[in-house]
Amino acid sequence: MSLLRRMLTRGLLPGQLQRPPVAGARCLCSSVTRLDGAQQDSAATSTSPVNLSYDVFDGKDDAVPLVFLHGLFGSKSNFHTIAKSLVQRTGRKGRNCTLSSQVLTVDARNHGSSAHSPMLTYEAMTNDLKHLLNQLHIGKCVLIGHSMGGKTAMATALSQPSLVERLMVVDISPAPSADRTLPMKDYINAMKEVNIPSNIPRSSARRVAENQLRDHVKLESVRRFLLTNLVEHEGHYSWRINLEAILNHLPDLMGFPQFDTPYEGPTLFLGGSNSEYISSEDYPEIQRLFPYGDVLYIPDASHWVHADKPLDFISTVITFIQS
Known part of the structure; x- marks a missing residue:
């Protein structure tokens, strides 16, 4: 091509x-x-x-x-x-x-x-x-x-x-x-608000997280990409990326x-x-x-x-x- x-x-x-x-x-x-x-x-x-x-x-x-x-x-x-x-x-x-x-x-x-x-x-x-x-x-x-x-x-x-x-x-x-700072901030805030019950199967946890992200992350492809960061440890689910550091340094990252x-x-x-x-x-x-x-x-x-x-x-x- x-x-x-x-x-x-x-x-x-x-x-x-x-x-x-x-x-x-x-x-x-x-x-x-x-x-x-x-x-x-x-x-x-x-x-x-x-x-x-x-x-x-x-x-x-x-x-x-x-x-x-x-x-x-x-x-x-x-x-x-x-x-x-x-x-x-x-x-x-x-x-x-x-x-x-x-x-x-x-x-x-x-x-x-x-x-x-x-x-x-x-x-x-x-x-x-x-x-x-x-x-x-x-x-x-x-x-x-x-x-x-x-x-x-x-x-x-x-x-x-x-x-x-x-x-x-x-x-x-x-x-x-810099014009991309706002949507990135929305993604991070949406991820921070995700609340997943403990001790549920990973597939169920992903569905719960995706449903909670849906209102702020409209594109399915972006939601699926963000969900690659969902990890489980002893029955509890969390994000493996450092959301606070990313949020605090968005101006640096966008510049x-x-x-x-x-x-x-x-x-x-x-x-x-x-x-x-x-x-x-x-x-x-x-x-x-x-x-x-x-x-x-x-x-x-x-x-x-x-x-x-x-x-x-x-x-x-x-x-x-x-x-």
Whole structure:
């Protein structure tokens, strides 16, 4: 399927994408490093890094790894299917092999199984990622981030360019998105008001939670996405994400830090044609900060590009790695 292409400075991708087969891969390891209780509170000082949970999928240790960062309310599992397919595709032997890379999917602080902290800024999340890469002895990576994760990826590339060989930003730009603060606040307040009886089956708990969210979260797809954060512990249900920290830092999350020095590595902004998160009004700021960047759109995709069009998304990632 062809993409609607808008080139800023130079072309990185051919206009026609080939759809790869989606195949499974084995998850080598999962590091769950969430802090509990007082440890979580003490981890919150300033922008000190917290421990991040991550999964690693098959690949050669000596190849440049791909690192995926999820969006707000998401988790590392959002990219598991994509990671498995990429490992299978890029790990092939033969003329069409691109890279035989490890693929990492990472939980941001206050999300998934990663540590909680009252601090939730892009400076803090960049420090977390730098800390994780140092722990894993990764000196350079291909960084791929969606939405909030895309802003973390951009901030990392701009502040730590030696860590990022290539940058792919999925359906977000460095331009502020303050107009989206109100609906996000409504989602959080609705989640905080959910009250689920104890000791009921998980399927029943999900139905109860969805019914309570319905008045404030109109789109079924968004409700289902938020419900991926519902967890059970000893018969009691709660949200695994840190709603208070997200609510308190919505202005930070909807904004973007100021940078004066551009990132000069290969960069791709990949948007959904049905999304408004990357608009032509953002192009001057994109070009200022990412002078070797392209902007592409996948037809009929919403903000969740990788979920709506996974095969086109995978093809784009592979082509970007090859270029």
